[in-house]
Amino acid sequence: MNVKITNKEKIKILIADDLFQIMAKVLEREEKIDKDKEHMWVVGLAQNLRLIFIELATLGTINMTLAEPMEIFRVALIKGAPRIILVHNHPSGELQPSDADKQVTDRLIQVGKIVGVDVYDHLIITPKSFFSFEEMGLMEILRASMAFIPTYQQVAEAKKEAEKIGAMNHAKEVAKELKRRGLDNQDIADISKYPLEKVKKLRVKIKKN
CATH class of the missing domain: 3.40.140.10 (Cytidine Deaminase, domain 2)
Structure with missing residues (x-):
């Protein structure tokens, strides 16, 4: 009414x-x-x-x-x-x-x-x-x-979250390797898709040519 x-x-x-x-x-x-x-x-x-x-x-x-x-x-x-x-x-x-x-x-x-x-x-x-x-x-x-929330939706959301974590971990490893090669932080972020602020905090040993 x-x-x-x-x-x-x-x-x-x-x-x-x-x-x-x-x-x-x-x-x-x-x-x-x-x-x-x-x-x-x-x-x-x-x-x-x-x-x-x-x-x-x-x-x-x-x-x-x-x-x-x-x-x-x-x-x-x-x-x-x-x-x-x-x-x-x-x-x-x-x-x-x-x-x-x-x-x-x-x-x-x-x-x-x-x-x-x-x-x-x-x-x-x-x-x-x-x-x-x-x-x-x-x-x-x-x-x-x-x-x-239906069980099937909970499972789907859990899988999605796991994929995000996996993608982020992969991006982090790529960023580390690029940083070892001495690339600029902004270039590393652009290539790896790892957040720039997190790239800046990575601590790696630079590879010597």
Whole structure:
């Protein structure tokens, strides 16, 4: 369900409090109908962080909300929002995220990577305050999580990383040999593709003609 927002409210969301000031008003309206239920909203942002839309994605129970990826990303994809912020309320007034909140966020981050929509933050709100996953450092931890990455993708990424390391080690050996031959550091970097700063730090014995 689309939430009506004024043109004045379509601001750049630079900090979590910018969005909370808007969502507190939305929550006040919603609580008149379903005061004891958790709501999950999807907030669409443009690339420059300007607010595009607010959509009520799901309506849950007293202590949980169902956040299926299809419901979360549907509007973002239709309206072309490259970034979204998840927002849900805790009727209990408790702001700390539950394990389920973290797992849902983790899963949606990974789905967002697949569909090309960045999950920028997740806010837990009450009428008086909020908790921002991004500002508390949780988003960084969850973005690095591999809990919801398929095994085949983990293997592919591991192989890719190994290839990078192998290529870097090979470049280093080439750079060492060129340095032994007395070539200029910039030429060594250009030929070997080994970073110039690292070339400068290589210590080798120069070959005598």
